[in-house]
Amino acid sequence: MTDTNEQKIDEVLNRxxxxxxxxxxxxxxxxxxxxxxxxxxxxxxATSPTLxxxxxxxxxxxxxxxxxxxxVIILFGDFTARIGDPSGENSARKQLSRKxxxxxxxxxxxxxxxxxNFNDLKNPPKIKYNNDWLSKLTMEEVIDLASNFTVxxxxxxxxxxxxxxxxxxxxLHEFLYPLMQGYDSVAMGVDVEVCGTDQIFNALAGxxxxxxxxxxxxFVIAVTLMENPKTGELMSKSKGTGxxxxxxxxxMYGQIMAQPDEMTEILxxxxxxxxxxxxxxxxxxxxxxxxxxxxxEIAKIFxxxxxxxxxxxxxxxxxxxxxxxxxxxxxNTNTREYFILDxxxxxxxxxxxxxxxxxxxxxxxxxxxxxxxxxxxxVEIKDGMIIKVGSRKFVxxxxx
RNA sequence: GGGCGUGUGGCUGAGCAGCAAAGGCAACAGACUGUAAAUCUGUCGGGUUCUACCCUUCGUAGGUGCAAGUCCUACCGCGCCCA
Numbered sequence: 487m488t489d490t491n492e493q494k495i496d497e498v499l500n501r502x503x504x505x506x507x508x509x510x511x512x513x514x515x516x517x518x519x520x521x522x523x524x525x526x527x528x529x530x531x532a533t534s535p536t537l538x539x540x541x542x543x544x545x546x547x548x549x550x551x552x553x554x555x556x557x558v559i560i561l562f563g564d565f566t567a568r569i570g571d572p573s574g575e576n577s578a579r580k581q582l583s584r585k586x587x588x589x590x591x592x593x594x595x596x597x598x599x600x601x602x603n604f605n606d607l608k609n610p611p612k613i614k615y616n617n618d619w620l621s622k623l624t625m626e627e628v629i630d631l632a633s634n635f636t637v638x639x640x641x642x643x644x645x646x647x648x649x650x651x652x653x654x655x656x657x658l659h660e661f662l663y664p665l666m667q668g669y670d671s672v673a674m675g676v677d678v679e680v681c682g683t684d685q686i687f688n689a690l691a692g693x694x695x696x697x698x699x700x701x702x703x704x705f706v707i708a709v710t711l712m713e714n715p716k717t718g719e720l721m722s723k724s725k726g727t728g729x730x731x732x733x734x735x736x737x738m739y740g741q742i743m744a745q746p747d748e749m750t751e752i753l754x755x756x757x758x759x760x761x762x763x764x765x766x767x768x769x770x771x772x773x774x775x776x777x778x779x780x781x782x783e784i785a786k787i788f789x790x791x792x793x794x795x796x797x798x799x800x801x802x803x804x805x806x807x808x809x810x811x812x813x814x815x816x817x818n819t820n821t822r823e824y825f826i827l828d829x830x831x832x833x834x835x836x837x838x839x840x841x842x843x844x845x846x847x848x849x850x851x852x853x854x855x856x857x858x859x860x861x862x863x864x865v866e867i868k869d870g871m872i873i874k875v876g877s878r879k880f881v882x883x884x885x886x
Numbered sequence: 887g888g889g890c891g892u893g894u895g896g897c898u899g900a901g902c903a904g905c906a907a908a909g910g911c912a913a914c915a916g917a918c919u920g921u922a923a924a925u926c927u928g929u930c931g932g933g934u935u936c937u938a939c940c941c942u943u944c945g946u947a948g949g950u951g952c953a954a955g956u957c958c959u960a961c962c963g964c965g966c967c968c969a
Contacts (some may be wrong), residue, residue, distance in 0.1 A: 740922055
């Protein structure tokens, strides 16, 4: 029997993470209220070894359904990862080797541990791999599955249309992606699929398929991709806006502080457990403090209170109070006198001499708290000397 | 198989025979601040005897020019159309 507390259910449905429920939100709500135990799933393609806050948000949502008493499956797309979903990309993703994918999945399992209670023996979250069934399909079965779709239907997808317009390639295997994702639903016999709004097409393909093959319906819950409300951009590595779950506490705290201010509320809603009213209040205050609160709150989820506090202290110390970090890389040398450019390169504070030169000219290099603006000189090395480049890079010299 | 296009720095995307190669993104630094936000400014292939000089880069290999991403040839990859 599942939890049918109306208030709890509505809190999950209305918090803001869920953007759309198909076929309708009302029907889904009714289903939850009925007390029937539903089988949920969310799929992740292990295309990269790391996860970021957007993935975390999805896991958090799944955990909420699990806590209501439903069966929850995290599906690692170890098979689909090797094909690559065309969504969002305007060219085909490179296909990954079996080995890469297995390595990624292993890391992921560790990363999501803080977000789900795997020790709940009564109703533990389940982990499945779609390689288990997709790799076993015969050509005959694949063709049979394909006969459920039309090329026109597949071509409707925005991104395919875009590629046609731009005369970019569409590979045949990319067409098979919705088919495979759809088959996942059939193989697991799920009642509900949770996916990002960019995946609705694939999820609906699964809905059609499960209807045709098993005569049962499936709900599709589309969740926010956490776009920046100002620019519409997603969190991404290439935009430098990613917050990675495998980061060290101090780095994760820093990555959150580096988020644009307008992301604070969105991240609060999706990546913390704080009640909405409390979030409203925090966000209405000083933006800097609100974000700091957010960073602490999220770091707490992954590393615990103690580590999170430590990360915060360190951040304030180095960036707010401009003090030295508590530990920094040490560079061992026995050279007494060093050309400043060589010193910067050897300590790996600069990747090349030209770059080192530029840094010195820009006034970015401090040696023992004194800004060094002259690059054509050598410095006398002292034990314990501290070289600082920009506000984030420090090296302590140890004279042998 | 035939025709037409296309291949540029981390990404994107300009490029006339005389550019280390416009613009945008990302990155880095400086100023400012409320933070590693925002904004503004500068930098953004490597090296040196450093406001100058040298070397290496524009799919690959050759060729024509004093000079070639920029023209020619072949090859490779990709796209479109025809078959």
